[in-house]
Every structure is written in structure tokens, then in C-alpha cells.
Amino acid sequence: MKRLLTLLMLLTFCLAPLAQGQDQKTVIENIIKEANGNSQLEELAYEMLDKNGPRLVGSPQMQAANEWAVNKFESWGISARNEQWGEWRGWERGITHVDLIEPRVKTLEAMSLAWSPASNGPVTAEVVMIPDVADQAAFEAWLPTVKGKFVMINAAQPTGRPDYNWEKFGTEASIEKMRKDRNTILRAWSQRIRKTGYNSRTLPTALEDAGAVGILISNWSRGFGVNKIFGARTKKVPTVDIGLEDYGTLFRMVEHGDAPQIRVEVTSKELGMMPTYNTMAEIKGSEKPNEYVMLSAHFDSWDGGTGATDNGTGSLVMMEAMRILKKHYPNPKRTILAGLWGSEEQGLNGSSAFVQDNPKVVEGLQALFNQDNGTGRVVNISGQGFLHSYEFINRWLGAVPREYKSEIRTNFPGTPGGGGSDYASFVSAGAPGFSLSSLSWDYGSYTWHTNRDTYDKIVFDDVRNNAILTAILVYMASEDPKTFPRDKAELGTNPRNGQPRAWPTPRNPNRKGGQ
Structure with missing residues (x-):
């Protein structure tokens, strides 16, 4: 009897790893199935x-x-x-609706940023952009002119095509020129913002305090039709991201002196x-x-x-x-x-x-x-x-x-x-x-x-x-x-x-x- 018990114990000890391995195999097979x-x-x-x-x-x-x-x-x-x-x-997101009213009519691709204040009904106003001033004193002198207007605070992208699309179809010369032009434009705009004495975090507040009715941005994500949507810095007026294509249209209209007007409605809610x-x-x-x-x-x-x-x-x-x-x-x-x-x-x-x-x-x-x-x-x-x-x-x-x-x-x-x-x-x-x-x-x-x-x-x-x-x-x-x-x-x-x-x-x- 002792010998039989010993043999059974040895057998159990030897078979235990095999049984465990079989159980593991079964569990993994069942997971996959x-x-x-x-x-x-x-x-x-x-x-x-x-x-x-x-x-x-x-x-x-x-x-x-x-x-x-x-x-x-x-x-x-x-x-x-x-x-x-x-x-x-x-905060609860509501409707964002933006229409170009002048010099022509078009509904724009737009979205208010997270935690953006509401517009409290539709607001129609002219669009202006941050000017290229000499220094902060000149910007402070310009600042009161934003009262009752929407202000663009980003540069317009020179191309809405992602780099991989240029690399697929462009010539070496055109690709090089595009990159050079883009870098020049974006560096110049960064310098324009620095000369105001503000930065991307503080500028929206200064503009709303001066009476702007809204802030317009376009945070392109380097892909067709794609913008990044983060949070608003404003506390009283809406901050709205405009799609690259429509933002570029507005930007060029302002540059050419055509005084575009837009109508904006943002219906977000503050919830405590x-x-x-x-x-x-x-x-x-x-x-x-x-x-x-x-x-x-x-x-x-x-x-x-x-x-x-x-x-x-x-x-x-x-x-x-x-x-x-x-x-x-x-x-x-x-x-x-x-x-x-x-x-x-x-x-x-x-x-x-x-x-x-x-x-x-x-x-x-x-x-x-x-x-x-x-x-x-x-x-x-x-x-x-x-x-x-x-x-x-x-x-x-x-x-x-x-x-x-x-x-x-x-x-x-x-x-x-x-x-x-x-x-x-x-x-x-x-x-x-x-x-x-x-x-x-x-x-x-x-x-x-x-x-x-x-x-x-x-x-x-x-x-x-x-x-x-x-x-x-x-x-x-x-x-x-x-x-x-x-x-x-x-x-x-x-x-x-x-x-x-x-x-x-x-x-x-x-x-x-x-x-």
C-alpha cells in the first residue's frame, strides 16, 4: 500500500505541469475563439x-x-x-454655425473650442486680423479697433495639402519651394504675435477685454480637412476654429481689403x-x-x-x-x-x-x-x-x-x-x-x-x-x-x-x- 501511494504521488507530481499546460492552452484557445x-x-x-x-x-x-x-x-x-x-x-457643447455673409454667402466649416462661451444668439460682424505692428505700444494703440469685430489670430496656411501628397506628385523644386514658403510665412506670423507683447495663451483674453465679439483660429493638423480642437482661453466671447480652406478664404479677403462679414452662433452651456x-x-x-x-x-x-x-x-x-x-x-x-x-x-x-x-x-x-x-x-x-x-x-x-x-x-x-x-x-x-x-x-x-x-x-x-x-x-x-x-x-x-x-x-x- 505504501509503495502504491508513493507511486500515485510521483505520478501526480509529474502530471501536474502537463495538466497546467493543458489548462493554459485551453484558456488561451477560448480567449481567441x-x-x-x-x-x-x-x-x-x-x-x-x-x-x-x-x-x-x-x-x-x-x-x-x-x-x-x-x-x-x-x-x-x-x-x-x-x-x-x-x-x-x-460645460456642454451645443451648435456651432458660421456663415460668410459678405462679400458672398457660404456656410463655413467651423467648431467652437471646448469650454468656449456661447454667443448668446447669432452675431454678425466684420472679420479682421492681428496687424503687423512695430511693437507692443503700437498694438495697444490698435487694440480698441477690435470692438464689435471677429479677430483672426492664426496665419493662413499656404497649402492645405499634406506633405505626403506633395511628395507623391510634386517636383523636387516645387516641394522645396513649398516648404520654404511655409516656414517663412509661419515664422513671420510668430514674430507678428511676439511684437504684440502677448502670446497664444494671453492674446485671446486681451482681445475679448478690448471688445472683440469672437476669436477665430485654424489649428491645422497637417492632413486633408483635419484640424485639432482643444480648449478656449476666452471667458466671455466664443473662440471658433475654422477649417483650413474657409479660414484661408477669410484671411485672403481681409488681406485684400474686402471686409468680410460672418454670422456666428454658438450655443454651449455652462453647468457649474x-x-x-x-x-x-x-x-x-x-x-x-x-x-x-x-x-x-x-x-x-x-x-x-x-x-x-x-x-x-x-x-x-x-x-x-x-x-x-x-x-x-x-x-x-x-x-x-x-x-x-x-x-x-x-x-x-x-x-x-x-x-x-x-x-x-x-x-x-x-x-x-x-x-x-x-x-x-x-x-x-x-x-x-x-x-x-x-x-x-x-x-x-x-x-x-x-x-x-x-x-x-x-x-x-x-x-x-x-x-x-x-x-x-x-x-x-x-x-x-x-x-x-x-x-x-x-x-x-x-x-x-x-x-x-x-x-x-x-x-x-x-x-x-x-x-x-x-x-x-x-x-x-x-x-x-x-x-x-x-x-x-x-x-x-x-x-x-x-x-x-x-x-x-x-x-x-x-x-x-x-x-
């Missing part, structure tokens, strides 16, 4: 982006998105909650201070509930488009990965948390607040995976300066089938990120946060903070790839028998100043913003 055969990405994207719209911090649409996400997680059997971390100036949240979802760990693996993406966006690729796609990846994990890995070894952060766009505020408010989670963090730079498939992962990142990330990636990781390049130990996206909030606290960096798809020009960041720019095959990759990495990090060590690599010296590189320090979040 679920993601490819029962994807919820398109429906989630419709509900998040088309139906709800953009998610500007402090807006009703942001609050509605937080509530929608909690309800969606709970419909999948995942515990979820909205955690308030601060408050922000509440509004609570701001992070949406958190949780699958409780069965063996190590006080150790955590996190899925991370910022939920807020600018509101020129609908925030589809910045960062709707990152949020979609994390929500879909959580859904799949709950279905096929319902009893993880470690607790799995998803954080959909608020106010990343204003300085990583939501994630920084979470790090401040949840030291036990940060202390018990096994790994965090963050995705934030567009719709493309993941192509780069850095070790963020952690000495042992090579061992752990390679082990976790080793379980990912080749077709979902073949383009990924790794960098170990890498250097710690001090900003850029929410993983940096955790890295600065010494916790292992990793960025799943994506293929471009011309993100910087066409969708990052632009009026074209909409549902139709999503490449769902790539987003599905990222959901599979993320789910497998989270599963592997949760199951890993080892705890990720936090030893920091030697960072060397900064080549710019010759000083030793320092680990980034945690940010202090702005918990009362937009005032």
Missing part, C-alpha cells in the same frame, strides 16, 4: 462613440459614458463602480462644477486577492470628434478583454482590475488620483497594461526601466500565438515613462505599468485630438488583435507563480545635460479643474 467568433467591439463602439458621443471631462456626455460603462460591465457579471476623484468645470470619475471594474482573485493585474485606458477625450482613437479604442480593448476574461477565466489567481480613467487629457489626473488614493493596490500591483495611441495593432512594449521586465514580459508574451505578436518589438529594460499616458502614473510610483504602443495609422495627423477622430477611423481587426493580446497578457500575469520584482535598472546619464537620469516623481492631480 471568443474574441474572433463573438466580438462585441462594433456594438460597444457604436454605443460609446455614436450614441453617447465625445467624453470631455466635466461634460454630461462624460458622466453618461461612466454610467454606461458600469452598466455594461455589470451586464457581463463583472462588479463595477464609478469612483469620484475630483470635480471639473461643467461637476463631479469627475474613474470607472473601475473588478474580477476578484481566488488565491491572491490582494495582488492585482490591471487593464488601463483613459476614457475621457477631447470633443472635436467623438474620441474614437483617443482613446475610445483603448477603452474598447480593455472592456472587451474584461468581458472575455470573465467568461473564460472567471476565477483568476490574482484580482483583475480595469481602470477607465478620467481627465487624462488635462494631465493624467484620474489615474494620478487613483495612485494617490489606493496605495494598497499600487503596492500589490503585479502588472498594468495600458493602451492609448490609436487604433493600430500593438507593435512595441518597453520594460519601463524595471530590471527584471525582460524575464516577466517575455514569459507572458511567450504564451501569445505568433499571429498576435509577430510585429511586436520589445525594449528592455527601457526607461521609465514620466508622462504621455496613464501607465506613467503607476511607473512614477515604482509600480510595473506598461504601455502597449500601437502602429500609427497616421494617428498624429488625422485623429489625435482632431475633428476627424470618429468611429469610421477604427480598424477593428487591429483592435480585436489588441483585445486578444491584452487578455492573454493579463491571464499570464495573473497566473504567474512569481511576483514581479520592482528593482530599477541603472538609467545612465541624460545626453542633453550629462546628468544622471532620475526616476520620474508622482504627479499631484488637479482635483478641481477648468475654473
Whole structure:
């Protein structure tokens, strides 16, 4: 009997790794099958982006998105909650309508900036531009003439064709001339603004204080029909971004002395201070509930488009990965948390607040995976300066089938990120946060903070790839028998100043913003 028991124990010991390997293979196969055969990405994207719209911090649409996400997680059997971390100036975008009235009639492509004041009804007025004055004294003498007028404060771009279009069709001489002309024009305009004694941040306030009825800008993003839409500096009159083509028309009319007139209506609403949240979802760990693996993406966006690729796609990846994990890995070894952060766009505020408010989670963090730079498939992962990142990330990636990781390049130990996206909030606290960096798809020009960041720019095959990759990495990090060590690599010296590189320090979040 003793001999039989000994043999059974030996057999069990030998077969345990095989059984574990089979279980791992089954879980990963099920993750892939679920993601490819029962994807919820398109429906989630419709509900998040088309139906709800953009998610500007402090807006009703942001609050509605937080509530929608909690309800969606709970419909999948995942515990979820909205955690308030601060408050922000509440504002709701309304209609922006701009018409050229004189010397001809045309409806212009235009959008008020975020937090722009309303026009309080349609306003018709002449358009003027910042003059080329000798110095600040001359500008102050000119300033009273803006009363009752719209003022253009950007130069007109000499070409609306992106560089790649010139490079495809232009001659070497024409390309060189275009670049020279553009640089000359933009440098001259920058000098024009400097001579006023103001800068791009302070000039709008000076103009509205002098009686201007609105500020006109055009923040071109170097792509066909694409402008970046950020926040207004004015407090009393609207700030409106005009599409490159229409802005150029107005600019040339002013230059030629044709005194264009436009009619502007902006119907935004001020809502007072509004609570701001992070949406958190949780699958409780069965063996190590006080150790955590996190899925991370910022939920807020600018509101020129609908925030589809910045960062709707990152949020979609994390929500879909959580859904799949709950279905096929319902009893993880470690607790799995998803954080959909608020106010990343204003300085990583939501994630920084979470790090401040949840030291036990940060202390018990096994790994965090963050995705934030567009719709493309993941192509780069850095070790963020952690000495042992090579061992752990390679082990976790080793379980990912080749077709979902073949383009990924790794960098170990890498250097710690001090900003850029929410993983940096955790890295600065010494916790292992990793960025799943994506293929471009011309993100910087066409969708990052632009009026074209909409549902139709999503490449769902790539987003599905990222959901599979993320789910497998989270599963592997949760199951890993080892705890990720936090030893920091030697960072060397900064080549710019010759000083030793320092680990980034945690940010202090702005918990009362937009005032």
C-alpha cells in the first residue's frame, strides 16, 4: 500500500505541469475563439462613440459614458463602480454655425473650442486680423479697433495639402519651394504675435477685454480637412476654429481689403462644477486577492470628434478583454482590475488620483497594461526601466500565438515613462505599468485630438488583435507563480545635460479643474 501511494504521488507530481499546460492552452484557445467568433467591439463602439458621443471631462456626455460603462460591465457579471476623484468645470457643447455673409454667402466649416462661451444668439460682424505692428505700444494703440469685430489670430496656411501628397506628385523644386514658403510665412506670423507683447495663451483674453465679439483660429493638423480642437482661453466671447480652406478664404479677403462679414452662433452651456470619475471594474482573485493585474485606458477625450482613437479604442480593448476574461477565466489567481480613467487629457489626473488614493493596490500591483495611441495593432512594449521586465514580459508574451505578436518589438529594460499616458502614473510610483504602443495609422495627423477622430477611423481587426493580446497578457500575469520584482535598472546619464537620469516623481492631480 505504501509503495502504491508513493507511486500515485510521483505520478501526480509529474502530471501536474502537463495538466497546467493543458489548462493554459485551453484558456488561451477560448480567449481567441471568443474574441474572433463573438466580438462585441462594433456594438460597444457604436454605443460609446455614436450614441453617447465625445467624453470631455466635466461634460454630461462624460458622466453618461461612466454610467454606461458600469452598466455594461455589470451586464457581463463583472462588479463595477464609478469612483469620484475630483470635480471639473461643467460645460456642454451645443451648435456651432458660421456663415460668410459678405462679400458672398457660404456656410463655413467651423467648431467652437471646448469650454468656449456661447454667443448668446447669432452675431454678425466684420472679420479682421492681428496687424503687423512695430511693437507692443503700437498694438495697444490698435487694440480698441477690435470692438464689435471677429479677430483672426492664426496665419493662413499656404497649402492645405499634406506633405505626403506633395511628395507623391510634386517636383523636387516645387516641394522645396513649398516648404520654404511655409516656414517663412509661419515664422513671420510668430514674430507678428511676439511684437504684440502677448502670446497664444494671453492674446485671446486681451482681445475679448478690448471688445472683440469672437476669436477665430485654424489649428491645422497637417492632413486633408483635419484640424485639432482643444480648449478656449476666452471667458466671455466664443473662440471658433475654422477649417483650413474657409479660414484661408477669410484671411485672403481681409488681406485684400474686402471686409468680410460672418454670422456666428454658438450655443454651449455652462453647468457649474461637476463631479469627475474613474470607472473601475473588478474580477476578484481566488488565491491572491490582494495582488492585482490591471487593464488601463483613459476614457475621457477631447470633443472635436467623438474620441474614437483617443482613446475610445483603448477603452474598447480593455472592456472587451474584461468581458472575455470573465467568461473564460472567471476565477483568476490574482484580482483583475480595469481602470477607465478620467481627465487624462488635462494631465493624467484620474489615474494620478487613483495612485494617490489606493496605495494598497499600487503596492500589490503585479502588472498594468495600458493602451492609448490609436487604433493600430500593438507593435512595441518597453520594460519601463524595471530590471527584471525582460524575464516577466517575455514569459507572458511567450504564451501569445505568433499571429498576435509577430510585429511586436520589445525594449528592455527601457526607461521609465514620466508622462504621455496613464501607465506613467503607476511607473512614477515604482509600480510595473506598461504601455502597449500601437502602429500609427497616421494617428498624429488625422485623429489625435482632431475633428476627424470618429468611429469610421477604427480598424477593428487591429483592435480585436489588441483585445486578444491584452487578455492573454493579463491571464499570464495573473497566473504567474512569481511576483514581479520592482528593482530599477541603472538609467545612465541624460545626453542633453550629462546628468544622471532620475526616476520620474508622482504627479499631484488637479482635483478641481477648468475654473
